[in-house]
Amino acid sequence: MPSILLFGASGLVGSHLVLALRDHYPDLTITVFLRNKNLDVYLYETAKVDKVVHGTFDETDKIVALAKTHDIVINVGSSWDVPLCEAIVEGLKQQPNGRKRSLIHMSGTGNFVDKRWTDGAFHADAKVWSDDDPEDMKIINPEMLNGGPDTVVLNAGKDSQIGTYVVFPSGIYGEAAGPVPALGVIQLVFREKAKELGFVPYVGEGSAIFNCLHVKAITPFMLLLLGLALQEDSPQGSVYERCFIIGGQEMPWKTASGAFARSLHAEGVISSPEAKSVKLEEAGAGELPMLMASNMPFVSPRAQRLGYKHEQSEP
Known part of the structure; x- marks a missing residue:
């Protein structure tokens, strides 16, 4: 049976995915790579993985060696880390000619x-x-928020030696399935912004559109992509035809900021449960202000044809 190397098993998405792999593909050989050395018992006994390898994303030689010996690599560990993606791709490229190899990357x-x-x-x-x-997919470039790793992955798939599949989820919220209380990126950046400013902001009138989805909506789609990678003898279509956008509930940024303000106030992170309107230049550093200031509408016909269905969950 094919072997899978999973990055991000202790994260928000990965904590759900590693359990889903156990339930849906019990015969596949699963290796997880992570830094946390306190999860081995949980991963072996509960998640039923076959091997745990400890390391950090900057240990590129170790990552290359692991990717070289696995049929499918799933990266839900980082959508930001270019060297990580480069190491994964290098390892897959070093496999013998004619061997089927796949990379499923979450952006x-x-x-x-x-x-x-x-x-x-x-x-x-x-x-x-x-x-x-x-x-639209050809526009992806290293200047985009997650564009650096995406460019590495897309370039790797252009010669068809590596079957690449890239999924673009919207803002992920929810609770981790494992013992680590991991946060999604949007949860993390809102929390850090609240700590930085002392309140949760939104830009201007806050009517720009934000899209979010519950973490439990992602795992079924990742399994669909895995099924595609397992069944295809060779990658079908161009690399851009193996890109999938998935999302959920649309709302104004003002609404999203208000929800985070109430939640973070209840936790004692900030003193007020009310979000505050600011100008873009008053919203501080990082990527969140620019996202809040702009619109990000999208449609997902390709993902829907593959079987993606979003079930509404309360944010």
């Missing part, structure tokens, strides 16, 4: 932002990205 819809407007308002003319339009 994010933070790439798909229309920066023509940064006033925090809804704009009906904002670009709507589609995973069914290869030209």
